[in-house]
Amino acid sequence: MRTRAYLSLGSNLGDRAQNLQRAVTELSRAGSLGPQSSLYETEPVQVAAQPWFLNCVVALDTQLSPSELLSTALALEKDMGRMRSQAKGARVIDVDIVFYGDLIVEIPGLIIPHPAMHERRFVLEPLAQIAPDATHPLLHKSVRQLLAALPPGQVVRRIADNEHEAKTGSD
Numbered sequence: 200m201r202t203r204a205y206l207s208l209g210s211n212l213g214d215r216a217q218n219l220q221r222a223v224t225e226l227s228r229a230g231s232l233g234p235q236s237s238l239y240e241t242e243p244v245q246v247a248a249q250p251w252f253l254n255c256v257v258a259l260d261t262q263l264s265p266s267e268l269l270s271t272a273l274a275l276e277k278d279m280g281r282m283r284s285q286a287k288g289a290r291v292i293d294v295d296i297v298f299y300g301d302l303i304v305e306i307p308g309l310i311i312p313h314p315a316m317h318e319r320r321f322v323l324e325p326l327a328q329i330a331p332d333a334t335h336p337l338l339h340k341s342v343r344q345l346l347a348a349l350p351p352g353q354v355v356r357r358i359a360d361n362e363h364e365a366k367t368g369s370d
Contacts, residue, residue, distance in 0.1 A: 201260040202300040203233060204268060205330060207313070207322045208255050209293040211243070215253035222275060222292050223257055229271045233258030236325035242354040244319065249289040254355075256297065256325040265299045269309050272296065297322060301336045312336060317345045320353035328357075 206226065210218035216238060223235060235257045243249050261268060272294040279292045297313045304311040312335055316322045323346040326333070331343040338345070 201230065201262055202302070204230075204259045204261055204265075204299045205297040205326060205333065206257050206259060206272070207293075207295045207297050207316070207326070208257065209241075209252045209321070210291060211250040211252040212289050212291045218279065218292050219253055219255055221279065222294060223255075225275050225278075226257065226259055226271070226294070229263055229268060230259045230261030233260055234329040236328045237357050239321065239325050240356045240358055241321040244321070244353060252321065253358075254321045254325060256322065256329060258329060265296065265302065265304050265309060265311055266306070268296060268299070295322075297326060298333060298336075301334070303336050318349070320346070320349055320355045323349065324355045324357070 236255045239254045241252045299311045
C-alpha cells in the first residue's frame with residue numbers, strides 16, 4: 200500500500216536549484232512523485248551567517264516505511280556531499296519528512312510530523328502551495344491554518360520555476 204509523504208528540501212551551497220532537482224530525481228526512485236512546489240528563496244533561520252536557501256516541497260507516494268524513507272533521505276544527503284559540521288549550518292542538500300500520511304511517529308532519530316514544521320514559513324509556504332488542506336495529525340489544523348497563524352518574519356520569496364540559480368546565486 201502506498202502512502203503519501205511530503206518532503207521538504209533545501210539547499211544553500213553550490214547550484215541550489217540543480218541540487219534540489221537532483222534530489223527530487225533521486226527521491227523519485229523511492230516511489231511516485233506527486234505535486235512539487237515552486238522554488239522559494241528563504242532567509243536562513245537560527246544561523247543567519249550563511250547563504251540564503253532555495254526550498255521546495257514534494258509529494259511522494261511510497262511503499263517505504265517511515266524509517267526506510269528516512270534512510271533513503273539520509274543516504275541521498277550523504278551521496279550529494281552533505282557535511283554535518285554545524286547544526287543548522289550551510290548544506291548542499293537537506294531532506295526532511297514533513298508528513299507521512301496521517302501517521303504520528305516518535306522513534307529515535309525520527310519524529311513525524313516534523314516537530315518544527317508548524318513554525319517554519321520556509322516549509323509551510325511551499326507545502327500550502329501543493330497541499331493547503333493537509334491536516335497536521337497532532338495539531339488538527341490545516342497547512343493553510345498553520346501558515347496563517349505564523350507571526351511576521353522569516354523572509355520567503357517564491358521564485359519562478361524556471362528561474363535559474365546563477366541570477367541569485369551563492370558564490
